[in-house]
Amino acid sequence: AQKITQTQPGMFVQEKEAVTLDCTYDTSDPSYGLFWYKQPSSGEMIFLIYQGSYDQQNATEGRYSLNFQKARKSANLVISASQLGDSAMYFCAMREGGYQKVTFGTGTKLQVIP
């Protein structure tokens, strides 16, 4: 079974609108961390936001927020007020318990339309 599933290969959003990128995960470890990264066409991986499994509140970082639904094992990324510069690949990732390996999803390509 895939540990990280991103079901949206591609998404379009109008500039200034909000968009939600889906991520579901699979783990039996009670302790885990979830990450979102952005990869523009330049290729660099940029850290956006982190959510720990024991965190009581959903993580927020500026225009990025993580909609964490633990029972559903979902960790969707919400980008508010989309900008043209948000056009990129977005990857969801998970680290389980004491393991150092971070497993990445296959990504969602977001395109922001003017």
Place this chain on the structure above:
Amino acid sequence: GAGVSQSPSNKVTEKGKDVELRCDPISGHTALYWYRQSLGQGLEFLIYFQGNSAPDKSGLPSDRFSAERTGGSVSTLTIQRTQQEDSAVYLCASSERTGGRDTQYFGPGTRLTVL
């Protein structure tokens, strides 16, 4: 401050040749990771270092792949007898410590093309 750097940025080699890819992590970061990203795919974990030791080599695809880290800093990923399927972008990341909330900071990658 300086981020993670990788060299070369691009490498074209012939099938069967050996290649060395270098990663220079952020100063003071004890953990270092190597990933591979094939065209249009997500990241595939290869190996990670805590200091100079590599507790987890489970992601190395074959014994043609090896990596070392010296002085708790620079790391080299070596691919021997390269094959066409080795063509990919190789990404390096570093973090302050392993586990938990610590964030991996990525380098720009080395694009390897095996002809």
